Amino acid sequence: MTYNLAYDYSSIVLLVVLVFYYYATPKYKNFQNALFGLILVFNLVSCVMDVISAGFLLERMPDAIFLNRLVLSIYQFCQHSLSPMYFVYIIYIVYPDNGFEMLKKRWPILIPGFVVEFINISSVVTQWGFKYDVNGYGRTPFYFVSLAVMAFYMVLCLVYVFRHKSETGFLPKLVVVLYTFSAIVACILQFMYPYDLVICLAATVSIFSMYLALQNPILLKEALEDAENSRRAAEEANLAKSNFLANMSHEIRTPMNAICGMTYLLESTELRTDAKEYVDTIQNASESLLSLINEILDFSKVDAGKMNPKVSEYKTETLVRDVDALLRSVIEDKEIVTSIYVAPDVPKSMLGDVHMIKQILINLLNNAIKYTESGEVSLDLSVERKENNKVNLIIKVKDTGIGIKEEDLEKIFATFEQVDMAKNRRHEGTGLGLALVKAFCELMNGKVSVESSYGNGSTFTAVVEQEAVSEYPSDYFDKLKQFIYVVLENNPYTRRSIEKTLKSLGVTYTFSNSFEKHIFDKFKGVNYCLIYNDSQFKEAVSAVDTSDMPGLYKISRIGLNDAIPEDYKDVHYLRNPINVFSLCDSMTKAVVAEAKKEEQEVFFSNKVKVAIVDDNKVNLKVTSAILKRFGITAKTLISGYEMLDEFEVGENYDLIFMDHMMPDMDGVETVKRIRALHKGNSSSVPIVALTANAVTGVEKEYYDAGMNAVLFKPVNAEDLKKVLVKWLPASCRVEALPKE
Numbered sequence: 001m002t003y004n005l006a007y008d009y010s011s012i013v014l015l016v017v018l019v020f021y022y023y024a025t026p027k028y029k030n031f032q033n034a035l036f037g038l039i040l041v042f043n044l045v046s047c048v049m050d051v052i053s054a055g056f057l058l059e060r061m062p063d064a065i066f067l068n069r070l071v072l073s074i075y076q077f078c079q080h081s082l083s084p085m086y087f088v089y090i091i092y093i094v095y096p097d098n099g100f101e102m103l104k105k106r107w108p109i110l111i112p113g114f115v116v117e118f119i120n121i122s123s124v125v126t127q128w129g130f131k132y133d134v135n136g137y138g139r140t141p142f143y144f145v146s147l148a149v150m151a152f153y154m155v156l157c158l159v160y161v162f163r164h165k166s167e168t169g170f171l172p173k174l175v176v177v178l179y180t181f182s183a184i185v186a187c188i189l190q191f192m193y194p195y196d197l198v199i200c201l202a203a204t205v206s207i208f209s210m211y212l213a214l215q216n217p218i219l220l221k222e223a224l225e226d227a228e229n230s231r232r233a234a235e236e237a238n239l240a241k242s243n244f245l246a247n248m249s250h251e252i253r254t255p256m257n258a259i260c261g262m263t264y265l266l267e268s269t270e271l272r273t274d275a276k277e278y279v280d281t282i283q284n285a286s287e288s289l290l291s292l293i294n295e296i297l298d299f300s301k302v303d304a305g306k307m308n309p310k311v312s313e314y315k316t317e318t319l320v321r322d323v324d325a326l327l328r329s330v331i332e333d334k335e336i337v338t339s340i341y342v343a344p345d346v347p348k349s350m351l352g353d354v355h356m357i358k359q360i361l362i363n364l365l366n367n368a369i370k371y372t373e374s375g376e377v378s379l380d381l382s383v384e385r386k387e388n389n390k391v392n393l394i395i396k397v398k399d400t401g402i403g404i405k406e407e408d409l410e411k412i413f414a415t416f417e418q419v420d421m422a423k424n425r426r427h428e429g430t431g432l433g434l435a436l437v438k439a440f441c442e443l444m445n446g447k448v449s450v451e452s453s454y455g456n457g458s459t460f461t462a463v464v465e466q467e468a469v470s471e472y473p474s475d476y477f478d479k480l481k482q483f484i485y486v487v488l489e490n491n492p493y494t495r496r497s498i499e500k501t502l503k504s505l506g507v508t509y510t511f512s513n514s515f516e517k518h519i520f521d522k523f524k525g526v527n528y529c530l531i532y533n534d535s536q537f538k539e540a541v542s543a544v545d546t547s548d549m550p551g552l553y554k555i556s557r558i559g560l561n562d563a564i565p566e567d568y569k570d571v572h573y574l575r576n577p578i579n580v581f582s583l584c585d586s587m588t589k590a591v592v593a594e595a596k597k598e599e600q601e602v603f604f605s606n607k608v609k610v611a612i613v614d615d616n617k618v619n620l621k622v623t624s625a626i627l628k629r630f631g632i633t634a635k636t637l638i639s640g641y642e643m644l645d646e647f648e649v650g651e652n653y654d655l656i657f658m659d660h661m662m663p664d665m666d667g668v669e670t671v672k673r674i675r676a677l678h679k680g681n682s683s684s685v686p687i688v689a690l691t692a693n694a695v696t697g698v699e700k701e702y703y704d705a706g707m708n709a710v711l712f713k714p715v716n717a718e719d720l721k722k723v724l725v726k727w728l729p730a731s732c733r734v735e736a737l738p739k740e
């Protein structure tokens, strides 16, 4: 009868794979892991010895007594060491933190294991554990003792695992039950079929289940712990670096403060020209250094987790006005049109960290201007409603600058990243700005993103969560809604910006390329607003007399940094970047000033020279009497010829009132002749038609003849005042009625 070794062979295959895998897996060097490795190796050795003994020596070399005994005792030694090792391993599972202490306290439990091992290994000579001689293999009574010891350790494991309910989970229980069960089944089978060697397979299956259920999760946990420890170490190192940076920036700011302050003081003293230049250079350099330090400080605070949003209430209007001022300071003399659009549903005031929002705006707008040479930089503020008064404030900064390559889009938000260095060499920067924007957005439950077309421009969108405090519609919107708008604007960017704002207000508006009064005819309203591009339409607008349109308010649109000319004291202007607030400011100023003008008494110096030409003496008297109220003593002339004579003798008038219907030569003819005279100021003197002719279209004839304005009879003081204010130089005005 030969032994059936199939079970041993399959065990060996499984164990070889397991041993290799186990030792190839990274793990902690600790007792528990080493013990499990030992269990695997001992089991493998016992399987191999079993095969050598039962499959080869017993059959082919039965007379090699010593060799047979040696192999058998190694087999027994390895096989019987499994149960005490298994017990120790289970103790370490049940008491993961103090397995060693537990065993130290209960060390006598291990004695039976050692005794069995000693007897097994010594059986080579003593034959206590088993017998092998010329009659072959035989068991001794000790065999049953070793079986009992094995059972003893299994029962102990069961007791430990099931008694310590709280520490022991389901898997250790499953493993010990399986281990015990397979050992019992294996023993029974072995007794029943002594030639089928199943003991090794039973042990292998049990150990394999131990590996899967207990050891593998331990290794995984260790690996995770390892990763977590390295993450924590990296985080701590990063924190230390950030703290260092924060402290350093703080320390640097103190002397910087002194440098900036002293430079400022130095600048205000008397300096030689070259010294002044040096001081200016120091001042510029220290300012940029200070802003760099501020950025680093902010960033290191964010990194060190010390930057949390400081929530306070702020007004959208204040924010927009601050940004407006900021744009003015950074744009310098670039040919860029700027605009700010505030959607009508952006709350009037919000709760949030306005410092962070400003930093986001400053960085995005600074970049947009920095990387744009011409075209437009626009800011759009809108909101997205959320629950419980929460809103997402959406900040969109769009430019028509150099753009960013697709492959660089992800990189630009990383710290110290600057892309496209070849193209950007001219631009200074640290690569911190966008990293800060990203960090701030994330701190406020938002995010930042970018879309860009290389060579054409970029759009950055930052979203931050805020809380709405008070909602629109605000007074601003209401005020602006009272007007009908006519816009003369040739710049496409400004045109778009004005249109966007007007559209959002829901008002009536139209764009025009020239200025004629009849533009207003198509609208029905009482208040009109004329917004005109100062550089393109100033002349056209002033050439048209609108004094008969009391509800018309003119707003001159000027560039971001344009200087206001001296003679613009009475002109209301709207500066880029156009936004709802600045539009409202200009409108309010215009309305208030007009109202004041109407109320206010105006007086002119008695040096003002005004002529009235009318063939009707009563009319002459009435007009000159009204003019007297304004301090003007007018010269009365009864025909056009007399007026022409005045020029002939070298008289120059500041203003002429001209009747239309006169015998011999009417007013129109007279004006034509005056304009053709080229004597003194005859071609430029303002001439106002006085007419009783109310036929529509008559004004055109007057303007064509060279008159500047038209007054219809009966003339009233209010209309006359408007004409005087408009056509007499402001320098002729005096505070009070001049003495005769």
Ligand code: ADP
Residues within 6 Å of the ligand: 363, 367, 368, 369, 371, 399, 401, 402, 403, 404, 412, 417, 418, 419, 420, 424, 428, 429, 430, 431, 432, 433, 434, 435, 458
């Ligand atoms: P920097 O201080 O260099 O401007 P940022 O973090 O603000 O640092 O920006 C990182 C990089 O992103 C810049 O160096 C630039 O290459 C690119 N960038 C940022 N904004 C724009 C923009 N509006 N147009 C084109 N490139 C931009």
